[in-house]
Amino acid sequence: MRTIPYRLAGVAAVLVSLPLAVSPPVAAHAVEPDYTITVDPAATGAAIPRSMYGVFFEDINYAADGGLYAELVRNRSFEFNTTDASGYNGLTAWTVAGAAVVTNDAQRLNERNRNYLAVTGATTLTNAGYNTGLAVRRSDRYDFSVWARGSTTIEATLTTADGTALSAPVTIAAAGDAWKKYTGTLRATATSDAARLTVRTAGSVLLDEVSLFPRDTYRGRANGLRKDLAQKVADLKPGFVRFPGGCLVNTGSMYSYDAANNYPRARSYQWKDTVGPVETRATNKNFWGYNQSYGLGYYEYFQFSEDIGAMPLPVLPALVTGCGQNRATVDEALLQRHIQDALDLIEYANGPVTSTWGRLRAESGHPKPFGLTTVAVGNEENLPEEYWANFLRFESAIKAKHPEITVVSNSGPDDQGGTFENLWAKNREHGSDMVDEHYYNSPAWFLQNNKRYDAYDRNGPKVFLGEYASLDNKLYNSLAEAAYMTGLERNADVVKMASYAPLLANIDNVQWKPDMIWFDNDESWGSTSYQVQKLFMNNVGDRVLPSSATGNVLQPKPITGAIGLSTWRTAAVYDDVKVTRPDGTVLYSDDFGDGNADGWTSVTNRGNWAVTNGAYTQTTTDTEDTMVKAATIGETDYDYTLKATKTAGAEGFLVAFGIQETGQFYWWNLGGWNNTQGAIEKGITSAKEQILTKPDTVTTGKTYDLKIQVRGTKVTLILDGVEWGSFDDNAVTEPFAQVVTEDTKRGEIIVKVVNAQDSPAVTKVDLGGRKVARTAKQIVITGDPGEQNTRSAEPIQPVTSTVHGISPVFTREFPANSVTFLRIKTR
Structure with a gap:
């Protein structure tokens, strides 16, 4: 299970359940330390912003529909078609017993919700939901709704795949030749992760927006979020939420049309498509190869950010493609419209209820402004000259009207190379507010680049590390990421924000991995990186205490x-x-x-x-x-x-x-x-x-x-x-990393040590003469470096204990393959 050739060998992994046994205090005279951490007694370190660590949400790996967005019905508005993915059609996820035809004509619900289902006579419709079916829990309530046009009786029931009832039915008497929304509540009589929604009509009727939501969404919000997934994100205590992408947003001028109706079937992500009543939001082809309903839209992103106390950070398309594509718009009118969309977004988030877009926000249920402070323009563009020209247009327009808004530029899709150097040079010369960097690299790279930001210009643009991850979901990858994060904190005056990516993955629909949180229909589990990210995000501190480390350094091996x-x-x-x-x-x-x-x-x-x-x-x-x-x-x-x-x-x-x-x-x-x-x-x-x-x-x-x-x-x-x-490839691998921060509000020093090697690290810690308590709270993540958390087991978990023997200078043994945080009270 090794992933790097420069690992120390021969020492067994330490049991997670025995942190005190593997991390005892060590008498200074008993053994020569492998490493020494020395905190500068006088230097004042960088302040660490509340936004230091956040999350990046993109609708990839079915993260929204069938994931964080709590809607249980798949293809609720019959809009799926082959533009979304091969084999899709208006009845994908539906089975029909009787006569029903997906129809697109002037009788439609509205111009954005093009398709509806024309039912003739007594008909039974069954929706299979996502993956194995709908996840329902005994005694829980589920809110059913449907838009109907015509007069007949409609009955909705939860059933098993073979038709056995899992709820009492709800019966609706539809009437009239106009579209009307009907609602009802189903209570599950049994628990199942493979349920179906069955809808029966007694006669002919037009149907659209057939929906089923659990009543128990995150914070009980209508059109809300799946509770367990939202709670896992909230438990991270992120300082910001970056959304909605990623490659999802920077498809530039990508359009395809339904030729028969001259209507865009696939268009670049535009925030205005995703707000207002859900039945008026156009579904769209997802960049990652499926349909996205936009039920989880900008209003929900802003609301969720507010609910978890995080700063919203939307990413806007710069109309230059990235992510393996190489196109830039030459349509000036289109560019101007997107620039205006950026200004309208700020009004939507922050404007008064008397403004056009502020009124729409208020009508959605949030008259108070969301307090948007930062927007990003573009994502991983492969055409640096074209991107930079467009970025300057966006930035100029935003700053002219909203000088208080931080506008984030980017440096392309990698940590080095021609595009990276070109865009960084432009951003430095221009004096950009902040530059978004992305990279997905091996554990070796992260262990070799702990000092990456040490040499960055302290007076230049600040860094937003918007996407990063080590290339697997094993503990060793997470240890390498943890070691790297100590370097991010040490350089908190330059690196202002960082987010692991991607955030969510449906185990049955994966377009990219590794991912932080995994889920199926009814379960979710955090990867080893989730546990490491949570440890850092819950124990940031508010100021760096400058420190240095000396000790053993592993050397690179030749390429054989x-x-x-x-x-x-x-x-x-x-x-x-x-x-x-x-x-x-x-x-x-x-x-x-x-x-x-x-x-x-x-x-x-x-x-x-x-x-x-x-x-x-x-x-x-x-x-x-x-x-x-x-x-x-x-x-x-x-x-x-x-x-x-x-x-x-x-x-x-x-x-x-x-x-x-x-x-x-x-x-x-x-x-x-x-x-x-x-x-x-x-x-x-x-x-x-x-x-x-x-x-x-x-x-x-x-x-x-x-x-x-x-x-x-x-x-x-x-x-x-x-x-x-x-x-x-001669970069020095550094398996031992550390940073020391201070939580001034709680009066604590936080010593953070990563030991990403197969042997314990006896370490002398000199706190620079600071008076401290004799005990400390210790949090340890450790285990087999090849281990990972899965649906069946989550062996990698933090273990918290109280340790003794703390003093201004103390020695401890940090376990092999571990991340250890010591929270020490000052006196």
Whole structure:
């Protein structure tokens, strides 16, 4: 279960249930400390803002509909179609016994709610909800509603999949040739996570917006949130909520139309589509490949932020795409409309009830302003010049009318590279308020970059780390994140906000992982990263006490391991594979002349590999990552050479090296990102971070000579005899990290120590002469670094205890693979 080659070995993981046994006070004379933490006795550290840590919500992994949004009926307004996803239609999630047709004509409920269901005669409609069905609990009440046009009797009941009743029916007498909303309440007679909503009509009628909500939503709000998920977010005590995305918002000028009706079926996310009565909100294609109802819209985001005491932080589209797309609007009228939408959003959040948009907020039930202070423009744009031009337009308009609003820019989709450097240079020169950084990297990266923000300009734009995570959901990933977070706090004068991402994932509908909180229809559980984030967010403090640490430092290891070949939606031919020492001595060679590839094994079990005409071929063009490997190289200096030819498909070559049994590897990606970019990527199983990127294209039918020259930790990449690029993966891994903060209101010092290695860390702590109590509250998260929390078990939990032996200078042993917080009263 190891993910990094530089781990200390040989010490068993410590049981979570025995924190006192594994973290005792240590007599100063008994053992030489591995580390020393020294708090500066005189220096004044940075103030830590209330907004230091927050959450980022995006409707990804079915996080909204079928997740945080408590609506139990799927496709309640019959709007699903193939634009949303292949196989979708107006009756997705519904079964019909009788005669009913999804209809779009002038009799519709309103212009945004286009489809309705025309029922002819006695008919039974059954909705299967999300995943396995509707989750209902015995004795709980559920609020049913339907919009109907026509005169007949409508009966609604909770049932099992085979039709057995799970509630007494509610009967509605619909009447009149105008749309009207009818309501009723169902009480569940049994508990089930696979229930159905069954609606029976006695005669012909038009139906729309068939809805069922649990009465017990978060804070009892109508059109509200699923209580357990909202409570898990609230328990984090976040300082801000970033919403609604992410890639969800920055699809720029993306539109597709229903040609028959000249109506947009997929449009960029626009906040005005998501407010007002839910039956007037247009559903939309979700960027992540499904339909989104917008029942969870901007009003609900603002309300939830207020409910949990967090600052709302909306992200607005800059009309320049990111997230793998490369488009920018050239429509000036469209750009102007979105700029006006940004100004209208501020009025919606903060304006008086006499204003146009403030009145709509008040009509929704919130006459008091929401107190919006910060907006972000754009997200991970891949076209820095086009994005920057648009950002300046947005910022200028917002500042002219609302100089009090903080406007957040961004630095693209990665922690380094040309786009990152370009946008940061522009933001520094311009004097932007704040810059949003995003990155998803390996645990090694987080352990190697604890000092990332130490060198940032204290007088430049502030940093909003809007999205980050280590690339898995195991405890070791969370330990690496925890170590990194000590660096964020130490640099609280530069890093003003940070949020792990994504927040939520439906275990049956996953587009991205890792994720912080997982759920199914009726259960939810926090990942190991949720527990770490909660520990930090509940114990921030309000000021940094400057401190330093000395002690053991692990050194990087040279790049060794198996060699590999792969493709990504591309067919390719590889030949003349050879690994040699620098003096030419052959370590491995295969020209496939014997007609077989006996030394090669599949890593991913994907693709169609075979030896054809004396070369190794992969022939599928619809398969991602077909990696095969051979020849584990134990030497530190070697050259890996081969010939590569693309025969068909979307991209180019993936040539892997340094492949470890743990799943770690490097690969040279030529012609990636739809044959537009090359990169060196460092991977942990399916997740990868980019070490080096540059524009690159591979020509179909052309044979390329590739050479990867490895010298310890340094790698040089040579394409057709010319150096393509190089890198040195020699960053020092620091498994031990610390920060000390002060909670002045409670009169406490908080010592935060991360020990992300397999051996305990005996540590001397010098509090700089401060007088402190003899005892402290200790909170420890520890366990097997390969462990993770799942639906069936959540073994990684914080354990709280009282510890003794605290003094101005004390020594403690911090467990292997642990995060430890000591809250110490000052005297």
